[in-house]
Amino acid sequence: MDPTLAWLPDGSPYSPRYGDVYRSHGGALAQARTVFLGGCGLPMGWEDRASCRILETGFGLGLNFLASWAAWQADERRSSQLHFVSLEAHPVSAADLLQGVQTLQARDAQELALLSRIQMLADDLARAWAGLRPGLQHWDFDDGRVRLSLGIGDVLAQLPGLPGPVDAVYLDGFSPARNPAMWSAEVIQGVARLCHPGTRLASWCVAGAVRQRLQQAGFEWRKQAGLAPKWQRLEARYLGPADTAGLRPGSAGA
16 A cells, blocks of 8 residues: 555645645545536446446546446436446555545536435445555445446556456546656557447546647547636547548547
């Protein structure tokens, strides 16, 4: 476990290793709902389906997993199965996972309902966390209807062993300026290999180099209005391997 996670005075979790926050204070739930779930067309995208598999490139404090699980649980038309696949090089402690939930703030009634579910689910995640080990592990929740596959270790080493194909991708992690390896062309190509044509991808990051690498890996992308302090976010769709998909615009509307 990484003992170096620090909590800033405003309640934001901070990584001294990367000199960056895990999430913005006060807007974490909105980011999970709008940037990642909404950016991937969820919950509509999993409705009335047998299964839905989501890939995330940085597990962090588990908020995107917990928010996805809570939204899935609350949806009467949810898929029969939800499979969340995530990567993390430097896992935090179970205590930090729980503190991360305790410091969340809801800004409206919808977020309050989501937070209430997340708080209940976090205890289940923290109990499973006691068995955390390096490499890929699988944990089942909700009577086996929700599976978390978590790869602990270097992202490039873990990507080839992850289950696919995936229906949605949460492209997340510390800032490319702080952790460029997480946003490298090799990582994005590895993510693309786990996608099928039509897979949705979402990120808070709109850096030009990241958009270019996505295009080269077979994605078309679009900038959307973001959340303060980041005023833009990214939505993308996988079209197929770039060498066979033909020439395409990088953006469906930049």
